[in-house]
Amino acid sequence: MADMPQDAHPDAAKLAGLAHTEQYAYYMPENYAFRSEKGLTRRVVEQISYQKNEPEWMLKFRLRALEIAEKKGRPKWGPDLSHLNFDDIYFYIRPQEEKGTNSWDDVPAEVRETYRKLGIPEAEQRMLAGVGAQYESEMVYHNLKEEWEKQGVIFLDSDTGLQQYPELFKEHFATVVPPEDNYFAAVNSAVWSGGSFVYVPAGVEIDVPLQAYFLINAQSMGQFERTLIIAEPGSRFHYIEGCTAPTYNSDSFHSGVIEIIVKERANVRYSTIQNWSHNVYNLVTQRAIVQRHGSMGWLDGNLGSKVTMKYPSTYLMGEHAHGEVLSIAFATDGQHQDAGAKVIHAAPYTTSSVVSKSISKGTGRSSYRGLVQIHEGATNARSNVECDALLLDDQAKTDTYPYIEINEKTAHVGHEATVSKLNDEQIFYLQSRGLPADAAMALIVRGFLDPVAKELPLEYAVELNRLIELEMEGSVG
Amino acid sequence: MSEHSLEIRDLHARVADGEAILNGVNLVVPRGEVHALMGPNGSGKSTLAKVMAGDPQYEITGGDVLIDGESILALEPDERARAGLYLAFQYPVEVPGVSIANFLRLALNARREEGDEIGVMEFYARLQRAVKALDWDESIIERNLHEGFSGGEKKRSEILQLLVLEPSYAILDETDSGLDVDALKVVAKGVNAARGPEFGALVITHYQRLLNYIVPDKVHVMAAGRIVKEGSKELAMELDTRGYDWVRVEAGLNPVGDDEHAPRVGA
Structure with missing residues (x-):
């Protein structure tokens, strides 16, 4: 199959296609x-x-x-x-x-x-x-x-x-x-x-x-x-x-x-x-x-x-300029989400914060690729980066490429990364309260994304939840 | 007797592909009654609780569990919950980013038909009643499920959920462990608030202390994976002073099991 990645199973594309036939079978003329x-x-x-x-x-x-x-x-x-x-x-x-x-x-x-x-x-x-x-x-x-x-x-x-x-x-x-x-x-x-x-x-x-x-x-x-x-x-x-x-x-x-x-x-x-x-x-x-x-x-x-x-980028060009990125990526079968943020501190007292939340499922892979750059002369710049990855199963992959370039002694730069795996105990707990397994998983995922979702206007948060539920469909055998 | 009861019939279970833990448990909790399940560490009490709730870590090798005469063993954990069973966990998990209010609303709606979701006012009224019954501050419902909760708060949350979800049968798995007397009283108050003709409970505990506040209709004693003695609430007192060895001996077991110790007197 000419259009397949070399390392993929020969049927992977076909299977991935099938998995999404229902969800995406609405191409209109x-x-x-x-x-x-x-x-x-x-x-x-x-x-x-x-x-x-x-x-x-x-x-x-x-x-x-x-x-x-x-x-x-x-x-x-x-x-x-x-x-x-x-x-x-x-x-x-x-x-x-x-x-x-x-x-x-x-x-x-x-x-x-x-x-x-x-x-x-x-x-x-x-x-x-x-x-x-x-x-x-x-x-x-x-x-x-x-x-x-x-x-x-x-x-x-x-x-x-x-x-x-x-x-x-x-x-x-x-x-x-x-x-x-x-x-x-x-x-x-x-x-x-x-x-x-x-x-x-x-x-x-x-x-x-x-x-x-x-x-x-x-x-x-x-x-x-x-x-x-x-x-x-x-x-x-x-x-x-x-x-x-x-x-x-x-x-x-x-x-x-x-x-x-x-x-x-x-x-x-x-x-x-x-x-x-x-x-x-x-x-x-x-x-x-x-x-x-x-x-x-x-x-x-x-x-x-x-x-x-x-990689939404923010160039902080003037004193006390502030940049913030909240990023969500959800990679399911056959997908690669390579997302992140770039922040360039080019002036004194500039501040930035990056929070990245990624979820991978099945053969999905999500990568955080981020750059924080603090230019010489950008005194007292502060930046904090937090990337959290959630893996929904053993197959799913995640990786992090955090590039940090600091050319200023007075800079304060923090970076924190966590990787967690969807936890069977959590699912059992939520199920024991009456939620079906797929709803339990979706709830855990929504909770994971909550710090970002709550920054959205209600109707978009509702929509995000709905999209996540769609992506989670068929997650449980 | 099976008409309105939680019934365990000759239940055998083991850790998936591991050693047998339950070796023929027989026990009936009629609706309207609260029973205590006591026993030394390692006797299988917590395993019994998890097996009943459907924990996939365990494999059932024989017997049955019935709610009001219907077997639940073929049901998923969530289906068992919707059939009226509730387990208050010994170690409740944390679910970051999910508020107690939101979670309980979803859990209640999972019990209802689509289109018949619980009204916002009705839901909050129910939640507030439960919070009050536990002398808790109302702000608790906006906190994320067990995130940053102390051990005592987690236990209280388990009872809060019980009061909101109104199950027919609850199993309380060592809800008293790690609680000081004041917290114990609050938890007991919550459980007593749930008591009534439509509610049955199995209170698992190692010590008699909790039973001063939740007075059981009957006491079952477990050892080596089965019920070895049953009696009235006085049995709990006796166990507290005499320990468990005599019960084991009566049941033809060695006085002290491999991985267990008699409780401290007066603990």
Whole structure:
């Protein structure tokens, strides 16, 4: 079998596929208005830019990024990517759905079908779809949006953002993650489409999370989304990359770039829980730069996918800047979650905290890959890293690659790692209280993730629990 | 007698692929009664408790356990719980990140049909009653299950769960071990609060002390993996002063077993 890893059992792929047939057997026929040819070529990049009617500078940027990607080549470290074949991938598909939906009826039928197949009750489906209790109707959302607009907040999909605010866009775009940064950032830069464009003016504080679901449409949910978030001085808000319906996207490659600029005293939280189908390579670059007294928090949940490589990074550039990462990874059969965090302390009195929780099951493998770097002159910087791994059975694997580079004597850096195995005594105890074995396991897993989950708004915590239950299904013979 | 009782019939069990520990236990606890199970260390009391609850560490080699006349041995531990059995563990485990309130709500709902989940108000009322019965602070319900609990708090939690889950039959596995007198009284108060015509209990203890506060209807004495003597609550007093050797001798066993010692007098 040509597409199998060398060390895998010949039937492993088949078995893994079977195990997930039920859970992921809902690929819907795709409707699209335009589709590029397969593969990553100059012609495809030109087509994308043409289709989007972009300014000349963006086309040039894309082509330059393509060259960089070709020169760089793929990373030689980390998970096995040898089966990721670009020649089989459509790099741009523009579906037919109209933009700007926010009532239940407007949620694409495929998405609703997905929820139905997941067996989620309708009330919960609506909530998951972002049209539930909190955002009962289009009215509520429009009211919110109007209020935000009055305050000068921009919240658009990136394509529209580029069209409507070309200067603001150009000023910040690719300043945090330039195409030179890494191979997949270069690929994204060449073919990006969709994502969110968020601009919050100085001093504006938003209490209701900005949810990407508001923007749901073909543009925002793409495979190569490009999100650009600008927090002007003293602003404060929470952005949530919502909809985690597992992949009504049958494509096997997702590579997003998220750029966040946190200016002085601004406070930004970015939360995402992703649940890709088990055939997806999920290779994402998420990065924030934080100025003086600014604060950046990442909450990053990685479920699903075949391979995930994702290390939300925070560059603490000004004094007293603060960065925080809470990360969850769940690797089940055939999956490799290579996730973690990067924190760069480049100024005095900067502080950071990383909490990583990973779970591995069956042939799943989860790795924590983290970097804490303290630059010379970044006096009195403090950083604390905690990684906890939970193995659900004897077969599951976990590993930790904590890189710490300290070039400053006054730094305080702590690192703590634990590995635990799902405990038969705990399961028996919970069973003796009436919980079936699979529910007992799911409860233990949820408890393990609780320190992260409780940072999520309720509806997302509910959803996370539901996703974990799905992943746990069939765990008990 | 089997209509409303917890019945153990000629039960034999061993550690999976290991030595035999239970060698034909016979015992009946009618609903509405509280019985004590006493015996020296190593006599098989705790094993009996775990075997009844379905601990996979043990293998049953003969006999039966019945709840109200129905055998439960083919049931999973959770099915036994839902059939009305409750085990208060000697060493309750910690489950980090899971609050007592959340856990108990799930455990109660596991006993109910989907769509018939317990109401929030009803649940909290029940929980509060239980917390009060144990003279506990209400904040306890938001703490994670046994995380950072003292030995005494863990035991109290076992009784709290019993009061909330309202089983038909409870087995208390040395709930008194490691408790000071005050904690003992609180635990006993909780168990006595559960007493009633719809509740039967088997209180396993090494010492008579607990039985001053939970007065048993009947006392069973175990040695070498079977019941060797039964009697009224006075038997417990007698064991406390005389130790267990005489019972063993009566039953035709050596005075002191391989891995056991007579209890300290007056302990």
